[in-house]
Amino acid sequence: xxxxxxxxxxxxxxxxxxxxxxxxxxxxxxxxxxxxxxxxxxxxxxxxxxxxxxxxxxxxxxxxxxxxxxxxxxxxxxxxxxxxxxxxxxxxxxxxxxxxxxxxxxxxxxxxxxxxxxxxxxxxxxxxxxxxxxxxxxxxxxxxxxxxxxxxxxxxxxxxxxxxxxxxxxxxxxxxxxxxxxxxxxxxxxxxxxxxxxxxxxxxxxxxxxxxxxxxxxxxxxxxxxxxxxxxxxxxxxxxxxxxxxxxxxxxxxxxxxxxxxxxxxxxxxxxxxxxxxxxxxxxxxxxxxxxxxxxxxxxxxxxxxxxxxxxxxxxxxxxxxxxxxxxxxxxxxxxxxxxxxxxxxxxxxxxxxxxxxxxxxxxxxxxxxxx
Numbered sequence: 008x009x010x011x012x013x014x015x016x017x018x019x020x021x022x023x024x025x026x027x028x029x030x031x032x033x034x035x036x037x038x039x040x041x042x043x044x045x046x047x048x049x050x051x052x053x054x055x056x057x058x059x060x061x062x063x064x065x066x067x068x069x070x071x072x073x074x075x076x077x078x079x080x081x082x083x084x085x086x087x088x089x090x091x092x093x094x095x096x097x098x099x100x101x102x103x104x105x106x107x108x109x110x111x112x113x114x115x116x117x118x119x120x121x122x123x124x125x126x127x128x129x130x131x132x133x134x135x136x137x138x139x140x141x142x143x144x145x146x147x148x149x150x151x152x153x154x155x156x157x158x159x160x161x162x163x164x165x166x167x168x169x170x171x172x173x174x175x176x177x178x179x180x181x182x183x184x185x186x187x188x189x190x191x192x193x194x195x196x197x198x199x200x201x202x203x204x205x206x207x208x209x210x211x212x213x214x215x216x217x218x219x220x221x222x223x224x225x226x227x228x229x230x231x232x233x234x235x236x237x238x239x240x241x242x243x244x245x246x247x248x249x250x251x252x253x254x255x256x257x258x259x260x261x262x263x264x265x266x267x268x269x270x271x272x273x274x275x276x277x278x279x280x281x282x283x284x285x286x287x288x289x290x291x292x293x294x295x296x297x298x299x300x301x302x303x304x305x306x307x308x309x310x311x312x313x314x315x316x317x318x319x320x321x322x323x324x325x326x327x328x329x330x331x332x333x334x335x336x337x338x339x340x341x342x343x344x345x346x347x348x349x350x351x352x353x354x355x356x357x358x359x360x361x362x363x364x365x366x367x368x369x370x371x372x373x374x375x376x377x378x379x
Contacts, residue, residue: 009049009178009276013042013076015172016165018083023224023301024156024161026087027146033156038165039080047073067125074132084340086217089225093142100138105131164305171309178316178341182323184332189327197275200267201282201339202256204260204274208252208286215245216293223301233298235356241294242349253283275333285342292345295352302359311351315344359365 016036019053029356050072052064078101085094108127117123140148186195219241226233256263257279264274268302299308323340326333 008173009072010079011044011176012169012171013046014079014083015169016042017080018086019168019172019220019300019305021083022087022162022221023164023227023303025228026343027149028154028157029151031159031161031249032149032151033153034158034161036151037153037156038161039077039160043073043076046210050325054297057269064122064125067122067129071132073321074129075137078132078135078139080142081136081143083141084143086221087224088143088298089218089221091218096110097135097139097142101131101135103131104134105235117330134372138353164303167309168300168305171305171312174192174316175310178320181338182341185320185324185327186337189324190331190334193272196268196272198278198334198337199263200272200274201279202259203267204263204279205253205256205282205286207214207287208256208283211247211252212245212286212293215290216297219294220297220300223298232361234355234360235295235298238294238298238356240355243292245290245294246287249286252284257283275335278338281336281338281342285345285358288342288345291349292352295349295356298356299352302356304355304359307355308352311348315348316341319344 017035018029020026020038021035026032026035040144047069049067051069054060055070060068078097085091085097101199105127108130109124111125112123113119183195183199186198219238221232223238259272260276260279267275296308298313299305319340319342323337326336326340
């Protein structure tokens with residue numbers, strides 16, 4: 008949730024706005040500093056509240072959150088530049104360095120611990136941050152005045168975008184708490200195992216959304232804004248891919264299920280199909296939400312998505328109160344409203360579509376368009 012908020016506040020802002028304009032750049036620098044400090048503080052509070060780590064573990068987790076948010080800022084600069092292979096290389100650097108550090112220290116005879124894992128992840132983040140600094144041009148790290156910034160304007164966009172990005176993980180968290188409270192943790196385990204089996208489809212949809220946002224925002228800045236029907240085409244393509252990936256996960260559940268559960272419990276088959284529907288509905292909504300965000304309509308997107316998630320949670324709560332055995336229907340409740348949100352976003356975007364450009368110059372000149 009911390010990452011979602013920071014990514015939306017900083018990452019989406021530097022993608023949608025002109026990040027090299029001095030007033031915008033100053034606001035971005037203030038935003039990075041503020042989100043990193045706030046994220047580290049929240050991470051420390053959460054670690055203390057959980058009570059599963061000592062002072063060293065709490066400090067390492069707070070440091071890891073701060074470093075990850077700095078690393079995430081670099082990742083989003085790559086996204087804004089549409090340099091996804093470099094982004095992939097940076098992620099591989101993080102993963103490889105983390106695993107290498109773990110292997111080296113454990114090979115030297117150290118005992119495995121949470122603190123060791125957190126420290127290794129900190130080293131991985133540092134390596135990824137350094138690589139991003141080396142591969143990005145100097146202009147991406149240029150300073151800007153911190154007085155007279157466009158912070159208020161940026162905050163008006165970023166605030167709604169950030170809380171909108173937090174809707175989905177918050178809804179999932181509340182759904183988990185309701186299942187555990189009204190049904191049981193065993194029921195929650197079956198539902199969560201099903202979600203993990205279809206995590207590749209959900210990850211694909213989420214990653215494609217970042218690509219589309221960068222593409223839509225670049226078109227807006229270049230004066231060639233995308234139209235609603237182009238976002239609808241992206242919805243169809245992404246939904247088709249998500250459907251194929253979900254079907255693959257469902258067909259392989261018998262083989263992959265024991266790897267996820269350790270053979271100690273069964274994957275919930277009803278929930279498994281539900282997460283497939285959730286992924287497809289998510290794919291139908293995300294391109295339209297990305298286009299609306301590129302048009303700086305983050306508040307409207309938040310309203311539509313917020314009503315969708317709240318309605319889904321209320322339906323789930325009523326069903327669990329009536330019969331705790333309905334826990335496996337959670338993904339249907341959370342995902343089904345995505346189709347309604349997609350329809351509402353499409354209607355809104357159509358009204359804001361740019362006018363046709365092909366014949367406009369000819370009409371202004373008083374002549375008929377040239378034949379093609």
